[in-house]
Amino acid sequence: VQFPILRRLAVHGYDLYPGTSEKPDLDATFLPGVTLIVGANGLGKSTLILVLYRLLTGPSEVAGDTGTSVLGSGQLTLRPFRDQEPRMFARRVADQAVDALAEVEFSLGDRYVQVSRKLSTLQLSTLTVDGKAVDVSEAAFQALIVEAAGVGHFVDWLLILRYITFFFEDRRSLVWDPTAQRRILKLLFTPPTQEDRIGEFEKRILSTDSRARNTRATLAAEERKLEQQEKALSTLPVQQAELEELLATREDSERESEELRERSAALDAVRADVRLTLLRAREHRTSLANELESIRFQQIRDAFPTSSETAAYLLTQILAEDKCSACGTQVPDFRAALEERLAVGDCVVCGSHISEPGDGAGATSADLAELQERLEVAEGAEREATANRDVTEAELRQCWGRLAELDQVVRAAETRIRRLELNMPQASRSQARREAIRDLRRQNEEEIAGVLRDKDELDRLVQAVNLQIAEYQGRVRAAFDGYAEDFLLDTCSLVWGSNVEQVGLLGKGISFSVFQIDMSGATTDAEVTRRASDGVSESQREFIDLAFRMALIQVAGTEGVGSLIMDAPESSLDAVFAPRAASVLTGFATPGSESRVIITSNLVDGRLIPTIAEQANIDGPDDPRVVNLFEIATPTRALDQLRDLYMEALRRAFSPEERPSAQ
Amino acid sequence: VPSDDDLRAQLRALSIVSGFESTFLYPVPVEMVHACSYFCDALSPLWSIQPIDDIVLKTEGVPLSPALQVAIDWLVGHGLLVPSGVAYAKTARQTRLRADLTLNRALANRVLEAVEADEKLSRETSFVREVAAALAAMGPGAETRAVFHDANYQDPLAGMQSVLDLVPEEGRSSATQSVLRSFSALARTAMGSELSESELTALYTRHLQSLVAAQESP
Numbered sequence: 056v057q058f059p060i061l062r063r064l065a066v067h068g069y070d071l072y073p074g075t076s077e078k079p080d081l082d083a084t085f086l087p088g089v090t091l092i093v094g095a096n097g098l099g100k101s102t103l104i105l106v107l108y109r110l111l112t113g114p115s116e117v118a119g120d121t122g123t124s125v126l127g128s129g130q131l132t133l134r135p136f137r138d139q140e141p142r143m144f145a146r147r148v149a150d151q152a153v154d155a156l157a158e159v160e161f162s163l164g165d166r167y168v169q170v171s172r173k174l175s176t177l178q179l180s181t182l183t184v185d186g187k188a189v190d191v192s193e194a195a196f197q198a199l200i201v202e203a204a205g206v207g208h209f210v211d212w213l214l215i216l217r218y219i220t221f222f223f224e225d226r227r228s229l230v231w232d233p234t235a236q237r238r239i240l241k242l243l244f245t246p247p248t249q250e251d252r253i254g255e256f257e258k259r260i261l262s263t264d265s266r267a268r269n270t271r272a273t274l275a276a277e278e279r280k281l282e283q284q285e286k287a288l289s290t291l292p293v294q295q296a297e298l299e300e301l302l303a304t305r306e307d308s309e310r311e312s313e314e315l316r317e318r319s320a321a322l323d324a325v326r327a328d329v330r331l332t333l334l335r336a337r338e339h340r341t342s343l344a345n346e347l348e349s350i351r352f353q354q355i356r357d358a359f360p361t362s363s364e365t366a367a368y369l370l371t372q373i374l375a376e377d378k379c380s381a382c383g384t385q386v387p388d389f390r391a392a393l394e395e396r397l398a399v400g401d402c403v404v405c406g407s408h409i410s411e412p413g414d415g416a417g418a419t420s421a422d423l424a425e426l427q428e429r430l431e432v433a434e435g436a437e438r439e440a441t442a443n444r445d446v447t448e449a450e451l452r453q454c455w456g457r458l459a460e461l462d463q464v465v466r467a468a469e470t471r472i473r474r475l476e477l478n479m480p481q482a483s484r485s486q487a488r489r490e491a492i493r494d495l496r497r498q499n500e501e502e503i504a505g506v507l508r509d510k511d512e513l514d515r516l517v518q519a520v521n522l523q524i525a526e527y528q529g530r531v532r533a534a535f536d537g538y539a540e541d542f543l544l545d546t547c548s549l550v551w552g553s554n555v556e557q558v559g560l561l562g563k564g565i566s567f568s569v570f571q572i573d574m575s576g577a578t579t580d581a582e583v584t585r586r587a588s589d590g591v592s593e594s595q596r597e598f599i600d601l602a603f604r605m606a607l608i609q610v611a612g613t614e615g616v617g618s619l620i621m622d623a624p625e626s627s628l629d630a631v632f633a634p635r636a637a638s639v640l641t642g643f644a645t646p647g648s649e650s651r652v653i654i655t656s657n658l659v660d661g662r663l664i665p666t667i668a669e670q671a672n673i674d675g676p677d678d679p680r681v682v683n684l685f686e687i688a689t690p691t692r693a694l695d696q697l698r699d700l701y702m703e704a705l706r707r708a709f710s711p712e713e714r715p716s717a718q
Numbered sequence: 719v720p721s722d723d724d725l726r727a728q729l730r731a732l733s734i735v736s737g738f739e740s741t742f743l744y745p746v747p748v749e750m751v752h753a754c755s756y757f758c759d760a761l762s763p764l765w766s767i768q769p770i771d772d773i774v775l776k777t778e779g780v781p782l783s784p785a786l787q788v789a790i791d792w793l794v795g796h797g798l799l800v801p802s803g804v805a806y807a808k809t810a811r812q813t814r815l816r817a818d819l820t821l822n823r824a825l826a827n828r829v830l831e832a833v834e835a836d837e838k839l840s841r842e843t844s845f846v847r848e849v850a851a852a853l854a855a856m857g858p859g860a861e862t863r864a865v866f867h868d869a870n871y872q873d874p875l876a877g878m879q880s881v882l883d884l885v886p887e888e889g890r891s892s893a894t895q896s897v898l899r900s901f902s903a904l905a906r907t908a909m910g911s912e913l914s915e916s917e918l919t920a921l922y923t924r925h926l927q928s929l930v931a932a933q934e935s936p
Contacts, residue, residue, distance in 0.1 A: 330881050331881050334773065335775065337784060338812060341784060341812070342811070342813050345806055345814060346806070348815070364803075364817075365794060367804065368801045368804055369794065369795055372795070379795065380795030382795070
């Protein structure tokens with residue numbers, strides 16, 4: 056693998072780094088050895104490191120990498136930036152970095168690459184390889200990097216930058232994260248094709264494993280349902296008996312309803328007849344009564360021409376209907392008396408003889424008697440018709456009442472039948488479920504067998520990879536020991552061990568070879584393998600990881616060279632360890648080597664910068680190996696107000712009196 | 719003691735005569751009282767009022783209500799109505815009473831004032847009076863023709879000497895209900911909104927009036 060050798064970084068038109076009137080903008084050349092980026096908090100040290108990183112990655116990220124989590128297992132893919140991510144640098148300045156351009160020059164083996172990007176969007180602006188412009192596209196850039204760095208995919212390049220080259224403030228760990236380590240080791244020490252094959256197997260195992268677990272969950276649910284069904288089948292006879300009873304009730308009710316409907320239709324027709332008969336009888340009786348009234352009325356008018364019409368009307372009613380309209384009483388005797396008086400010409404009120412009898416509109420007593428008789432017959436017919444109507448209607452209403460009752464019965468039975476049928480366990484359903492379960496079991500067995508087969512194959516592939524990496528492990532350990540002993544007082548060495556990862560949840564874990572740390576601590580002389588970074592001090596943790604990265608660059612990198620970019624390393628160092636850290640860093644990038652170490656510092660009151668300055672022969676802030684953001688960056692309010700103090704700190708950091716040799 | 723049905727019929731007859739008299743039509747022919755009562759029954763579903771007669775025989779003349787005739791006789795007997803021009807007309811089929819009726823105000827007003835004080839009774843009497851006023855507007859003698867323009871009466875499915883249903887029964891509407899439901903729907907479509915019972919009554923009788931007038935015009 057070719058690690059990048061960073062050679063130059065320039066930022067133009069970006070308000071964060073306006074530069075000076077003599078030297079506008081920012082233009083830093085990274086010479087072999089150490090380069091220091093110095094500045095107070097807020098002057099853009101970390102931003103500058105990030106600019107460098109994003110020039111190398113472009114607007115892409117490892118999918119699923121949240122920036123804080125460990126890398127974990129699963130296949131890694133690339134994802135393009137989304138939403139506001141490409142505007143990370145634009146948001147930092149008022150003009151949205153519309154004219155800002157950043158460029159980086161770096162070597163990858165024998166290739167010399169120059170890349171420039173717009174800081175507003177990270178879009179590629181120019182791309183040259185060995186001085187020749189090439190197609191300006193992310194695809195071309197990524198292809199170029201993959202080919203020149205000797206990695207399988209561009210995502211591998213991102214991993215190298217994130218886990219080896221750049222040491223950001225978040226201190227992403229490599230030696231303490233076995234899943235990240237096995238990826239890095241694999242991509243550093245095995246051919247890309249082998250890595251792809253392992254990735255494919257992992258993907259297939261995870262997919263089949265997930266499917267198998269889903270099938271198993273479905274199977275369990277179906278088995279539970281079957282159990283319930285079979286339990287319910289034991290209550291079947293009771294339910295069947297109820298159902299049969301309900302069906303019989305419904306059938307009987309419907310049959311009776313049908314009969315009743317037929318009966319009511321017949322009765323309705325009869326009622327229509329009897330109603331009509333009644334109305335006609337009534338009309339006939341009324342007509343006859345009126346005819347009789349007409350004669351009677353005429354008789355009264357003849358006998359009493361001067362009587363009021365009301366009196367005549369009332370007397371007529373009595374004579375025709377035996378009824379007194381004044382009081383509503385039936386008065387047959389009074390009618391007979393009236394009739395008698397009228398017949399002989401007596402006064403109907405007092406009985407005195409007053410005149411000859413009238414002819415009653417020419418009607419004889421025989422006529423009257425006949426009319427009376429006809430009227431009585433008509434009244435009898437009306438009474439009969441009324442009785443018929445009443446009987447028919449009573450029967451009809453009884454029919455309707457019973458029909459309504461039966462309707463209720465049928466509806467209630469149907470509701471209960473539906474519910475019973477819905478919940479009625481059926482042997483056929485159980486049988487169908489049993490068959491489905493059998494199919495699911497077979498499917499699940501096949502899936503599990505597939506997972507286990509693939510796992511065996513993956514295990515075989517991984518062991519082959521482990522063997523390949525093992526060829527380098529001795530050299531990595533030796534390189535690590537060299538860096539570690541310069542830094543640590545404890546005995547600390549790498550152990551070539553294994554980490555079992557569970558790829559999917561089924562079957563055995565896969566044993567990936569990884570490096571682990573063996574240390575002796577203050578409490579014991581015996582070396583203890585530290586699989587996690589717990590129990591190790593912050594400075595130890597970081598510099599063990601740094602030593603591991605350096606060892607990997609030394610062993611895996613062509614000619615053992617590379618770049619290390621470390622943001623604010625002194626933040627975790629105490630006074631004793633600072634000079635040792637400086638020795639390790641300058642030792643990695645000696646002036647004779649092509650390797651570069653770029654370190655940012657905010658000039659905390661410590662020993663790191665003076666020691667590095669002395670060991671790397673950096674004379675002062677004007678040295679070309681110092682990027683002095685106090686001059687280049689837009690000053691913060693603190694810098695404006697406390698400039699003298701900051702300048703004194705800067706002077707002291709590079710002062711010969713502060714150097715270890717002068718102490 | 720008169721039954722509730724008797725009292726309703728008596729009140730119906732009294733309100734009809736009173737209604738006609740308030741439009742200066744008096745004395746009121748007894749046939750007109752029967753015609754008006756028939757319309758009250760026919761329109762009773764609009765007001766949710768029970769009709770006096772549940773079935774009516776469709777005849778050549780105005781349908782006669784026996785219950786109403788008994789009520790008229792009773793009112794005459796008690797002096798609330800005064801008959802005049804009493805006569806009996808004989809046709810080939812039947813003999814009918816012809817008489818004109820006048821309200822005896824001295825007695826009738828006491829009854830009508832008492833009715834006004836009762837919310838339920840006054841609602842029914844105002845409905846009856848509205849129908850009477852609408853018939854009176856058609857002019858003397860128009861009541862018979864109005865009956866024959868009535869949608870119930872002219873129902874082609876019910877021939878002469880057949881029965882007209884005025885009361886709904888188990889599971890089916892009465893003839894009058896069906897007719898009035900159609901009429902209400904038509905009116906709602908035409909007017910664009912739901913009409914009140916008074917508006918529908920006025921609209922229906924106005925419709926009859928226009929039909930009668932159209933028939934009378936040369």
